[in-house]
Amino acid sequence: MSYQVFARKYRPETFNDVLGQDHVIQTLRNAIEQNRLAHAYLFVGPRGTGKTTTARILAKALNCPDGPSAEFDPNNTICREIANGTSLDVIEIDGASNNGVDHIRELRENVQYTPTHGKFKIYYIDEVHMLSTSAFNALLKTLEEPPAHVKFIFATTEPNKILPTIISRCQRFDLRPIRTQTIAEQLTYIANNENVALDSAAAWAIAKGADGGMRDAQSMLDQLVAFCGSDIKEKDVLNVFGFTSRETVAALTQSILERNSSGALAILNEQASAGKELSQLLDDTISCLRALLVTKVDPSASNDGIPRNLWDPLSLASKSVPTDRLLHLVDIFANTEARMKWANNKKLHFEIGIIKAIHSLSDARISDVIAALAGAGTLELNQIQSIDSAQTKTHSPAATKAEIPLTTAAPNSNTEIPNELPEPVLPQSEEIVTPMPEPVAEQPVVVEEPAPPTLAQQPDSQEHFTPEPLKKRTANETISGLDAFIESAPEVSEAPPILESDADLAAKQKAAPKKEEEPEPEPAKIDDDEFYKDPLIQNALKIFSATLKTA
Structure with missing residues (x-):
């Protein structure tokens, strides 16, 4: 037969x-x-x-x-x-x-x-x-x-x-592609029936190269028996079909994850010099990255047949790489694979893909900016809490009197009061404090309420706005850029000027009926007691540990 x-x-x-x-x-x-x-x-x-x-x-x-x-x-x-x-x-x-x-x-x-x-x-x-x-x-x-x-x-x-x-x-x-493990087991069964010593690593290499086809795997085993005889090792499979060992794929992947450009390019150059199929090497690298990506999302997933002694260092190297970066690496090498398919110089495109992949691990992405901002917000909150604790001690009555020598003298006292007071230096995240006006020696404190703006000075489209007292900001609150801008904005915005020509102004003056000028209303008198109870005045008195003297 x-x-x-x-x-x-x-x-x-x-x-x-x-x-x-x-x-x-x-x-x-x-x-x-x-x-x-x-x-x-x-x-x-x-x-x-x-x-x-x-x-x-x-x-x-x-x-x-x-x-x-x-x-x-x-x-x-x-x-x-x-x-x-x-x-x-x-x-x-x-x-x-x-x-x-x-x-x-x-x-x-x-x-x-x-x-x-x-x-x-x-x-x-x-x-x-x-x-x-x-x-x-x-x-x-x-x-x-x-x-x-x-x-x-x-x-x-x-x-x-x-x-x-x-x-x-x-x-x-x-009909689906057959699993690599199933093909490797069938090859081992055939080798035992044919009295051929087939190494488990060699069976896996054949099954991996068959890419889901049982007939291709059996044909490759038949060819190896003719080449090697009754003893087949993994190195024989790699030499005959130009495959790359799992150790080489793991070393290349680990060099990429560790941002070792020279090491990754050296491995690629060694495989190209040995006549290995670079397209197969790239496909194996993508498969290795895919296995790391899947296990990062689902820890219970398999390691795609990679031995434990190779998988553990890869898992350790991938811990510092976020999931989105691993996904981006797979995209880069997938695009490289598409270019290599029709290129004459496959090594060049593979090298470019490796360099792009390594550089992409250090590029700043929008997710990194968001994470940095979130981390800065947490750091700023911790700093505010520590500053608030120190500020509480600094603003105690004893400390304030010692550091700021502000006293109020009797009318007949000869004590000199400094004309200028040192402004306290507060952190940016502290409460907003309005400095106290300079006190005048030997004079009773008389505060005059500024005249409110007349109706002619106020914009027609805005109502009279009374500012609310400033609220003390807690230590857990931070002032963002937008909040600081809003708090520093004026209470009443000015209406933009309307530019009109001279002819239009003259026409309006002729058409408008003459009106008698109304006397400006006198400013309303405010009770001194109510003024002294203003939160701003009370806050200033508390900061400078001062008292008010009335006539």
Whole structure:
């Protein structure tokens, strides 16, 4: 018997042998057991995920001797014929080479014939998206209402190229890329049956490079057995297929997170000199960053197969990098991957991507500004509390009298009072204090109320505003830039001047009737006792520890 490659030798024969497509297998099993069989099925998925294998297993289940049955013997005659592609009742058609309307017309003529051995005549069209539009249109009527003994099974990797009228007449099943761990376990199983010593790290490297395709992984293992013999190590996988070790990917990622530009570029130059596939290295780096990002958001997530001795230093290095920065790193390398796809000098674009990524970790972002402002607000609050405590001690009566030698003398006293008093230096966040007017020696304190503005001086559109007494600001309150601006603003805003021409002024003066000038009202007299009770006066007296002398 001629040699069979692993991809054919270990092809699944029953539903139980299919790996990584449980959602599809369970649905097909239930449909067979409940006798709810559709007349057309469409299998969609990447290469090597089991589309053709699942189609053949479904054909065996439908045409087995006791079928339709999900539990069948794969070694009976009909099942062996279906597996070998020699069954007269299961016709496999290559859509790439039989894509014309004439081939579909021939198919429409043959569907009228009944099956020879099984219960159904099954037409399996692989790469069905290669059919022309005319061929699809010719198949529509037969696909919608086929004979009772006919079943159609389609497979494609590009469902977007299939007419919606075809998809709507089929039950669609999407086969997913197979997990890396599942592929590595299957490769280990094959190696044990073939008496090949396959290292676990080598199995993982093969599965990682297969990118979710079981057939690709089995073909790579077959090639490694031919190259290495019965003993396969990880370094053999890396040398044959140009992959990068997980240690190298972890070292590159850690250098980026630690902002070590020279170290990261040195690793890249070493891999390029060794002939490694830089696109694969970039993809592995993105996967490593993605794993760090996911575990930062969800600590219970897996580490994407990275060994613990490599994962712990990476996790430690990523603690100082916020989540949004990690997300930005992934975006930068994703854009780099898109540019490298069509570039001749892939190394240049990879180097630019590394430098951009490292510099982005030090760039100031809006989130950093907000965090800095929030931290400054907390710091300012703590400073205000400490300043308020010190100010309370400074403004005690004893301390104030000692530091500010302000006294009031009797009318006949010869004590000299300084004309100028030192202004107390207060922090910006302290309460706003209006300084006391200079006292005059040997004179009774007589305070005259300033004349209020007349009606002619007040703007017509504003009412008379009486300022409220200043409130003492607590230590927990801070004055922001806007609040300080509002507090320093005048109580009554001035109306903007209206510029008029000389001609308009002269016309208004002639048109306006002459009015007798009314005498200005005398200013209202305010009781001295009420004035002394003003909070500003009381606050000034308290600060300077002074008393008022009346005549």
